[in-house]
Amino acid sequence: MTNTETFEPVRYAVTVPLSADKAFALFTDGYGSWWPGHHIGTVEMAEAVLEPREGGRYYERGTDGSECEWGKVLACDPPHRIVVAWQITAQAGAWAYDPDITHASEFEVTFSEQPDGQTRVELEHRNIGRHGSGAAGIHQGVSNPGGWPGILDNYAKVAAG
């Protein structure tokens, strides 16, 4: 039911100077300390949370205390891997949480400690085609000059930070 031909997985890898234990903890418990700040809630985001356990929540908390779901932890094997359902889609022109898990893509992060004590962290975001017409909304969001360019400016600032 997934069209893997239409959407190649997105893959990134970084090597960090931490043990696998510490790299995993930073990625999960420390999620809010490094996530660049992208969010979908209607208020400013206070923190982003990724709970490192199967069935754990993946969500943002707004500055007013409100919470907005992003997805759910599908598998968790500390400190080796975590698989998370990405349930953010774009419907009717708005970025939003889609509770239907069959419409979710997923990302998997693996942590491989190297002989030198550093850890290679590999990320794969796959099954993007499951978003279906959500992909359509994201296309519109991306192509709208009043929408993403402003957000991408913030991306650049964070990266340069």
Add this chain to the structure above:
Amino acid sequence: METYGSAGIAALGDQTRRAIFESLARQPKSVGEIAAELPVSRPAVSQHLRVLKEAGLVTDHADGTRRIYQIRHQGVQAIHGYLDQMWGQAMTAFQAAAERTARSEQATASQPSTGDTRQEES
């Protein structure tokens, strides 16, 4: 995000249109083939396809007397581009945070810093 104006946008949440889009993502099809697969009449399928086509998400071509509809690659690639950019930024930020963590631990332990990290993209 207030400048969405196209009439097509409001229809993107339509369940039937989503089903048609997902069906075409699996395989290009004619109107008749879509109507045979989904509980939707041929005229309704045609109407939905027209909306998807206007939104730049599907394209069609003649195959003899039939018209075959398929996903428009450029349209759906946008989501990939978005996720690619987002994760590129996020992983770079994660690496920077890991290096800060390592430096603070090394400072505590009074050990020399190696500072040797690499980022790879595929």
